[in-house]
Amino acid sequence: MTITRLPRQPYHVVIVGGGGTGGALAHDLILRGFRVTLVERGELTSGTTGRHHGLLHSGARYAVKDRESAVECIEEREILRRVCPGSFEENDGLFVAITDEDVAYEPLFFESCLASGIPARRVSREEALRLEPNLNPEVKMAVQVPDATMDAMRMPLRFFASAKAGGAVIRPWTLVTELLVHDRLVSGIRVRDLVNGVDDEIRGDLVVNATGPWAEQLAVMAGCDVPIRPSPGVLLAVRGRVCNMVINRLHPSGDGDIIVPQRGLSVVGTSSWVVDDPDDLGVPEDHVERMYSEGSMMVPAVRHAERRAAWSAARPLIGSRDADTGRELSRTFKCFDHRETDGVEGFVTISGGKGTTLRAMAETTADVICRKVGVEAACQTREIVTLPHTAYYAA
């Protein structure tokens, strides 16, 4: 593999948001020769990124209703395995049919997987029970797909580690207090450094809003609008690995229909509702109870497994403010150039998407940035292997 050292660009990009998208964007822009500063109010990956269930999507979950997301997922899954080797539990996944309705849904599901480019294999009831002895004995059939488990903090951290090694300035504990806007031009950010309490300005040729479900709150500071719906879901982690593979219910996506084994835990997810403030989610106990009841429909051992933690994470879904549960919104992503949407120059928002597509979101955003400043530089993040997560800290 050759790393093409692109000429240094005179442009400085300021990224707000230290989630997976911001980290991947910093990595991408550094490789394209930009100067990059990233700020995050807390620890890296402390917003939505680190809290997700840790599924490296094959795309099968979206194959029927959201083909665009499904195709993105299977493509990105292959790229991430290449650029983040040794970062995944690669044990595949089973979509299990428990009821007659599930069985009736299977042909559409199976065909949609294949049509999206997702390798899928039909598995008989007997084989499913041999692969996963803890499955509900009522299981009728299953479909095997290449789902995997990611460490929701350590995989994204590889992008931060690589960006930092390439010269990006990564500043956690840095709160944005203001966007510097004059005559509809964003020229930087005003920040408070929470380590020393000092207020300061960071000037940039472009400011990128990579704050996920907080995107609207930041965009408002520039007088811009981002149609984001923070859509939280509850997740439940129980002790022990109740299954070998990722288990999904073979039906249209619903609550509590996925179990992701990860390290010494099994994570059951998720529910979906919408909120205004992504800082105020709560963990409704009835949702936790639903994770137990729906999860145990697939693997009965979930019912009495010891609760390790229950928490909420806010998805940054793009869509109408009239959405009521968030399930109807696409999981794809969108990059907004605010010159086009609001007549504000120097400001770009990337939102929507998911952990699996963090690199693709970064590539799209970096393409938009290159076009805006008139730089020709190809994306290199599909090929360049990222540094291990430990490199973010270790000397």
Added chain:
Amino acid sequence: MTETAAELRTTRFVVSRRKEGDDPGELRYDTFDVAVGPRSTILDSLVSIRRELDPTLTFRHSCFHASCGTCGMRVNGREGLACVTPVPEGGEVMVEPLGNIPVVTDLVVDMDAFYDEFDEAGRPLVRVSEMIPGAEMAEGIDELERYEDCIECGICLSACPVAGSDPRYVGPAALAAAWRLVDEPRGRDPGPVLRLMDDEQAAWRCHLAWECTEACPSGVDPAAAIMRLRRAATAARARRLFSFGGTR
């Protein structure tokens, strides 16, 4: 946490504060009264404090389910992950950063030196997984994989009395990681790591206090790993000794 008003109780948190430029010899604590529910964790409470009372309070967190290892801290003097530590009933709750690791600000510790030691061990993140008893391997899968148990939280280092008295000590996390590589080399030669850890500031420095194993939130048992590392290092030394002049 979402609870009904009747379930909420007010708890007083006494939180260690530190900002760059503070006199390092001077301990500073702030007090916050927080409404907590029966399921509230220390992390939930810190998030509430930051949102409602003091946006400048800094602490590390990411996954909220004891998997990332960022939210290690001391609660009433005992190490734990804030995300799975329930708010204790009765009395004030003292929250302080981990010990034996430099503080960056408030409850945030600087993990750089920890990872330097950890990286020396060179242990991969993914290991061979146990299987559900009686299960068959799925088509296309050669071997089940899972992440190593250690979540690199630094809690064992904070709890270790030797690390508290001597910063040169490699510490339990790195030794446990080294043992994992020796135990499951995954195509690597464990020899160099074994020799590196066969040192008076490494495997031989432990005093068998077992505090690390007691404190570990992820079932790693670093103390047992250190004992096994000692046996393996001794055996390797013996092999080197008896192979002198031999065939090697």
